[in-house]
Amino acid sequence: MQIRQVTADERTDTMFPLQTYAFMPSPWADADRETYARRMQYYRTAVGLVAEEDGQALAGVGAFPMRQNVRGTVHDMAGVASVATHPSARRRGFVRALLGRLLQQMRDQGCTVSTLYPFRASFYGRYGFVGLPRVRTATFAPEGLSHLLKADLPGEVERLPMRDAFDDYTALTLRLLGERHGFSVFDEVRTAEFRDTPRWVALARVEGEVVGAVTYRIDRFGGDLLADDLLTTGSLGKALLLQYFARHVDQVACVKLKVGTDEVPDLWGTDFAVLTEGRVAHPSSNGPMARLLSMEALTGTSTPAEQAITVEVVDDDFIAGRYQLTGEGGQLTVEPSKNEPRATLTCAGISALAYGVLDPIEVVTRGFGQVEVSAVEPLSALFPKRMPYLFADF
Numbered sequence: 588m589q590i591r592q593v594t595a596d597e598r599t600d601t602m603f604p605l606q607t608y609a610f611m612p613s614p615w616a617d618a619d620r621e622t623y624a625r626r627m628q629y630y631r632t633a634v635g636l637v638a639e640e641d642g643q644a645l646a647g648v649g650a651f652p653m654r655q656n657v658r659g660t661v662h663d664m665a666g667v668a669s670v671a672t673h674p675s676a677r678r679r680g681f682v683r684a685l686l687g688r689l690l691q692q693m694r695d696q697g698c699t700v701s702t703l704y705p706f707r708a709s710f711y712g713r714y715g716f717v718g719l720p721r722v723r724t725a726t727f728a729p730e731g732l733s734h735l736l737k738a739d740l741p742g743e744v745e746r747l748p749m750r751d752a753f754d755d756y757t758a759l760t761l762r763l764l765g766e767r768h769g770f771s772v773f774d775e776v777r778t779a780e781f782r783d784t785p786r787w788v789a790l791a792r793v794e795g796e797v798v799g800a801v802t803y804r805i806d807r808f809g810g811d812l813l814a815d816d817l818l819t820t821g822s823l824g825k826a827l828l829l830q831y832f833a834r835h836v837d838q839v840a841c842v843k844l845k846v847g848t849d850e851v852p853d854l855w856g857t858d859f860a861v862l863t864e865g866r867v868a869h870p871s872s873n874g875p876m877a878r879l880l881s882m883e884a885l886t887g888t889s890t891p892a893e894q895a896i897t898v899e900v901v902d903d904d905f906i907a908g909r910y911q912l913t914g915e916g917g918q919l920t921v922e923p924s925k926n927e928p929r930a931t932l933t934c935a936g937i938s939a940l941a942y943g944v945l946d947p948i949e950v951v952t953r954g955f956g957q958v959e960v961s962a963v964e965p966l967s968a969l970f971p972k973r974m975p976y977l978f979a980d981f
């Protein structure tokens with residue numbers, strides 16, 4: 588077996604059959620191949636690796652060069668996708684070899700974190716990834732928000748096709764990349780594909796400044812308004828967009844809207860009937876996962892703690908080692924250390940702390956390491972729990 592990097596143009600002959608067999612209805616039509624080939628113009632900066640035998644691609648993996656906010660620091664991120672093996676070549680270690688090579692290459696390219704959407708979390712747990720929260724869907728009838736119809740809010744909402752809203756929408760995502768923990772975006776090459784997404788965009792503005800946006804479509808008169816992520820810079824943007832949805836009261840029965848785990852739709856109104864759910868199921872409906880590819884890159888991460896601790900990271904090709912973690916003046920510093928560690932963590936364990944999804948005790952109970960009793964408080968203080976919102980879906 589040989590591993591080879593393929594160009595975007597080569598993907599149609601190598602990765603397309605593997606991916607399409609794995610993830611799409613099949614057998615596929617010729618038109619599906621042509622659609623894939625056309626889309627490859629947006630994959631020019633993505634890295635594609637295939638494992639070949641006798642010139643035939645039997646497994647493939649890919650990564651998008653992306654960026655992600657982790658506690659206020661924007662990292663270069665490898666967004667891993669397109670992981671598939673031909674059924675006759677499964678369980679021969681092809682993806683294990685490909686993933687190792689891919690993460691190394693993305694690390695060499697400067698990526699300090701990586702995320703993916705797993706088919707089964709335990710599979711990627713072996714490679715150091717830990718689960719992040721799944722996005723929630725809030726489902727409600729627009730009349731539940733009728734109190735907002737009378738509210739005189741200082742701003743307005745404009746409805747545009749994505750093509751016309753694209754620049755404003757993309758600018759808002761870039762602003763949120765700098766402001767929101769966990770938020771991630773593709774590079775310009777991949778983002779360009781979304782210009783033609785068949786979606787409306789509701790853009791909320793206050794004195795000309797975009798303070799919120801949501802993409803959506805309506806399935807039929809009296810049906811559902813199917814919205815994607817509720818993106819806002821704060822409460823006013825949210826109120827403007829919810830008011831806009833309230834105005835669909837005699838047009839749709841239901842609004843379905845994606846929100847982060849930090850959002851509590853029950854509190855959007857009095858007597859407001861809403862179902863908020865985040866169903867996890869294998870293989871098609873999992874929350875994302877993330878891992879660190881560099882410990883030193885955590886230097887500069889915001890932290891409220893004024894203390895230091897030595898930890899050891901074990902069993903990992905990229906970040907194994909002993910580190911001194913120091914919180915000072917609102918920022919974390921990470922340096923190599925020779926001190927005795929007070930916590931021994933796997934990559935998943937330290938990644939869970941850095942991303943804010945588990946506290947030190949949960950890290951231990953989940954099997955991601957050992958933490959001395961005296962280390963629980965400093966680690967909790969250095970890495971307060973804080974749920975990330977990934978946004979990008981790939």
Ligand SMILES: CC(C)(COP(=O)(O)OP(=O)(O)OC[C@H]1O[C@@H](n2cnc3c(N)ncnc32)[C@H](O)[C@@H]1OP(=O)(O)O)[C@@H](O)C(=O)NCCC(=O)NCCS
Binds near residue numbers: 646870
């Ligand atoms: C999942 C998939 C990509 C695995 O590819 P593969 O080439 O068979 O994987 P490998 O042989 O390299 O397996 C790596 C390890 O994971 C284990 N493994 C493989 N498939 C697994 C599964 N479905 N569940 C749990 N463990 C699995 C292997 O036993 C191996 O363990 P080892 O390192 O201890 O030997 C392949 O089965 C596939 O294409 N499935 C359909 C598409 C899909 O789900 N892709 C993933 C999208 S996120």
